[in-house]
Every structure is written in structure tokens, then in C-alpha cells.
């Protein structure tokens with residue numbers, strides 16, 4: 001029951017102000033966010049690289065309300081790409097972007113988001129890396145996939161995310177499983193209505209397995225985005241069944257979640273990519289992480305109570 005409440009709170013400005021201002025929030029946020037500044041994020045990249053991991057970097061930001069914010073977000077990613085190039089981190093570090101941070105929900109949003117994300121994709125290519133378009137709520141999926149298709153005409157390595165909780169996703173997996181595509185499969189983190197998405201966790205898990213089979217059987221590059229031990233084991237099994245070598249798929253997990261499992265997969269010879277968010281606009285991301293696991297909320301509330 002708590003999950004939907006937290007997901008609704010994730011989009012409330014008044015709750016955002018209260019939670020962001022509470023001093024006790026910070027230590028809990030630090031578990032999931034690698035810092036507010038680029039140099040802090042790069043420190044985490046180096047540290048994870050030292051443990052044999054790849055990363056994808058998210059400059060936090062979403063649901064903007066005016067065009068100037070889109071430009072600021074674009075510029076933050078351009079600075080990030082510059083740093084990756086400068087430090088030679090390109091091959092190990094890719095970037096994840098949310099198109100709502102590039103103006104997707106504003107008037108003329110499809111063109112605006114495309115115009116703002118294109119220079120970032122170009123800068124990523126120049127830095128020897130690529131970009132994955134995160135997937136947001138279901139109302140954005142058609143627009144995001146259309147922008148992906150346009151970007152892939154020039155930058156075929158641009159990655160997509162699909163969410164197994166959406167009824168449409170098996171079809172999307174079939175469409176995206178072709179040669180050269182890079183697809184991150186996740187369960188989905190938004191509050192979605194029953195008309196478009198499975199509500200029962202077991203249904204979401206079953207759909208995840210169906211989608212993973214499609215991607216693993218296809219010609220693209222599947223990215224298994226899950227901390228669920230069952231999904232990880234099924235991913236390993238499907239990789240074996242479809243004869244995929246270790247560099248023909250990868251596991252992905254979020255910064256701060258199941259770090260020991262991340263190391264275990266690397267030690268077993270799997271490619272493991274950690275999604276590292278950084279920046280000041282952490283509220284929506286943080287609330288989705290709380291919603292995924294009620295124990296996180298209990299931890300957060302306990303730290304409030306013990307002050």
C-alpha cells in the first residue's frame with residue numbers, strides 16, 4: 001500500500017519542499033545518490049572501475065517546467081561528456097538521460113527534447129561512449145521511442161529502456177530486439193493505472209521473464225536491469241541457452257543497491273554496469289527508491305525519530 005502513496009508524493013511539490021529541507025534526509029539520500037557535484041560522481045566512477053564495473057551516469061533532473069531548465073540540463077550532460085573524454089573514461093562510462101529533463105512535456109516537446117538531447121548524444125560519441133534514454137511514465141513511451149528511432153538513424157548504439165509492467169512491452173521488445181540495438185529491461189518504477197500496466201508483482205515478474213527471453217533470443221544487446229536474484233539467475237540461464245558470450249549482454253543495478261551482488265557477478269565474469277545518479281535534483285529519484293522497498297522508508301523514519 002505504501003508504494004503508491006510514495007510514488008504520488010514523488011510528484012508533489014509541497015512534500016518535495018518538506019523532505020528536501022529535513023536535515024535527516026541527507027544520509028539516506030547519500031545511500032542512493034553519488035553526490036551533488038560532478039567531481040563526487042567521478043570519484044564513484046573511479047572507485048567502481050577499480051572493482052571491475054562499468055557505469056551509466058545520470059545527472060538528476062526530470063519534469064521541468066520551462067525551456068531554460070532544459071538547456072541547463074543539456075549543458076550539465078555536455079560538461080559530463082567533456083569530463084569523461086578528458087579522463088579517458090568514455091569506454092567504461094555511458095550516460096542515462098530522462099527526456100522530461102530535456103523538455104519532452106513542454107509545448108512542442110518532442111522536437112524540443114530531440115533538439116536538446118542530440119548534442120548530448122553527439123558529445124557522447126565524441127567521448128567514445130553512448131547514451132541510454134531512461135523510460136518514464138507510460139504517457140511518454142511513444143514519444144521516447146520515436147526520439148530513440150530518430151537518434152538511432154545517426155547513432156545506432158543509443159540505448160532504450162523498456163518496463164515489463166506495461167502490457168505493451170512484449171511488443172516493444174520484439175520491435176527493439178534487432179541487430180545493433182541496446183535495450184535495458186526493467187520492471188518499471190512509476191505509478192501506472194490498471195488499464196496499461198500489471199498491478200500484481202508476480203505478473204510483472206512473469207512479464208519480465210517473457211520480455212527477457214525475447215531480447216536474449218534477438219540480435220541486439222540486452223541489458224538486464226534488476227536487483228531481483230530470480231531475474232539475475234534467469235538472465236544467466238538464458239544467456240547460456242542462447243549461447244551469448246559475456247560481452248553480448250550485461251547486468252545493471254542501481255548505485256547503493258545490492259553492492260555485494262554486483263561484485264559477485266563481476267567475479268563470476270559477467271559485465272556489470274552500475275547506474276550512478278548525481279546532482280541536486282534528487283527528490284523524484286529518491287522517492288521512487290523508497291517506494292520500491294518499504295524497509296527503506298522505515299530506515300528513513302527511524303532516523304527522523306532518533307534525532
Ligand code: FDA
Pocket residue numbers: 133134135136161163184186187188189190225226227228229231252253254257258274275288289290292293296
Ligand atoms: P524488485 O523490486 O522485485 O527487488 C528485488 C530485490 O532488490 C529486493 O528484494 C531488494 O533486495 C532489492 N531492491 C530493489 N529495490 C531496492 C531499493 N530501492 N532499495 C534497496 N533494495 C532494493 N525504472 C523505470 O521505470 N525507468 C527506467 O529508466 C529505469 N532505469 C533503471 C536502471 C537500472 C540500472 C535499474 C537497476 C533499474 C532501473 N529502473 C528504471 C527501476 C526499475 O524499474 C525497478 O523499479 C527497480 O529496479 C526495482 O526492481 P527490481 O527488478 O530490482 O526488483
